[in-house]
Amino acid sequence: MRFGGPLPWSGRHATRENIVGFAQEVEAAGYEWVTAGEHLFYPKDLRTPHPRSGRLPLDPTQRSHEIFTLFAWLAGVTTTLRFMSSMVIVPYRPPLVTAKLAAGVDFVSGGRLVLGVAVGWMAEEFEALHLRFEDRGAIMDENLAIIAAIFADEGTVNGRFSSLPEAWIEPKPVQRPLPMIVGGRDVTPVMRRVARFGHGWWPYPMDAAQIAAAMPRMREMWDAGGRGAEPLEVHCFLRVPLDPASGERLVTRGGVLDQIGALHAAGVTHLTMTFDELGSATGGPPLGAVADAVRWFAAEVMPEGKAIG
Numbered sequence: 001m002r003f004g005g006p007l008p009w010s011g012r013h014a015t016r017e018n019i020v021g022f023a024q025e026v027e028a029a030g031y032e033w034v035t036a037g038e039h040l041f042y043p044k045d046l047r048t049p050h051p052r053s054g055r056l057p058l059d060p061t062q063r064s065h066e067i068f069t070l071f072a073w074l075a076g077v078t079t080t081l082r083f084m085s086s087m088v089i090v091p092y093r094p095p096l097v098t099a100k101l102a103a104g105v106d107f108v109s110g111g112r113l114v115l116g117v118a119v120g121w122m123a124e125e126f127e128a129l130h131l132r133f134e135d136r137g138a139i140m141d142e143n144l145a146i147i148a149a150i151f152a153d154e155g156t157v158n159g160r161f162s163s164l165p166e167a168w169i170e171p172k173p174v175q176r177p178l179p180m181i182v183g184g185r186d187v188t189p190v191m192r193r194v195a196r197f198g199h200g201w202w203p204y205p206m207d208a209a210q211i212a213a214a215m216p217r218m219r220e221m222w223d224a225g226g227r228g229a230e231p232l233e234v235h236c237f238l239r240v241p242l243d244p245a246s247g248e249r250l251v252t253r254g255g256v257l258d259q260i261g262a263l264h265a266a267g268v269t270h271l272t273m274t275f276d277e278l279g280s281a282t283g284g285p286p287l288g289a290v291a292d293a294v295r296w297f298a299a300e301v302m303p304e305g306k307a308i309g
Helices: 016-029 067-075 095-108 123-128 133-152 188-197 208-224 253-266 287-307
Strands: 002-004 033-036 082-085 113-118 180-183 200-202 233-239 270-274
Touching: 002 033, 002 287, 016 033, 016 067, 016 287, 033 067, 067 082, 067 095, 095 113, 095 133, 123 133, 133 188, 180 188, 188 200, 188 208, 208 233, 208 253, 233 253, 253 287, 270 287
Parallel strands: 002 270, 033 082, 082 113, 113 180, 180 200, 200 233, 233 270
Antiparallel strands: none
């Protein structure tokens, strides 16, 4: 099992000092990556229910940093830490723009970007961008095809929503191919995208039992897409709950290791650790307690967790 750590990319803790400090703390502790999510805005009258809880887990009144800007900045203050988007909402940008931004971050970081992509769930954002919410799957598939063509120098692409002319588009990503993780539930369009474009799957929001039940079909589609000889990464969040007032851990080392074992048995290969949500709508624990938990997990749990599988 491989592990990434938390980053205060949104919420009341998302200050310049905290973001840099956490990225450097997570890197020094031995985590491989940090993640950040993406929303362009949060409507004051939100009609679309959140796919996991039905309500926003983050505080919509606080900072929510733009993901490519954030990662390019952090690349300059870290050395080995990788940056995984969870997720870039691909329909929000023209594919030329997404490709340019992703390649730029990978270039300036020396090949440390992992491009997590998803189709999006908040209808209000699509409305603000003058995009039909019902078209988001078709837009995503076309955009991913154009992005792949840009990175591979495959020439023109003429699509329904966007086109790619003959052009020089530099720099290309340092990583060839650029790792891409496709997020979404166990439905055919998502699994098809994983097999066509991805290096891995982030089956969000699904638990260990749901992931285990879905993996045979995912591997069947992976093999049918001609990818059977390649390893399939499966990503997931794992939350270590903290008391919101004191920051005290509410689970034991053994309990966390049991969860890691269950997720490994389900097929998960990469875990992004959260120690309650740094941008939580309920405020969350003190930032210092989260940093203590980051160090505790790295020292007391991660060595044995890495050996699982």
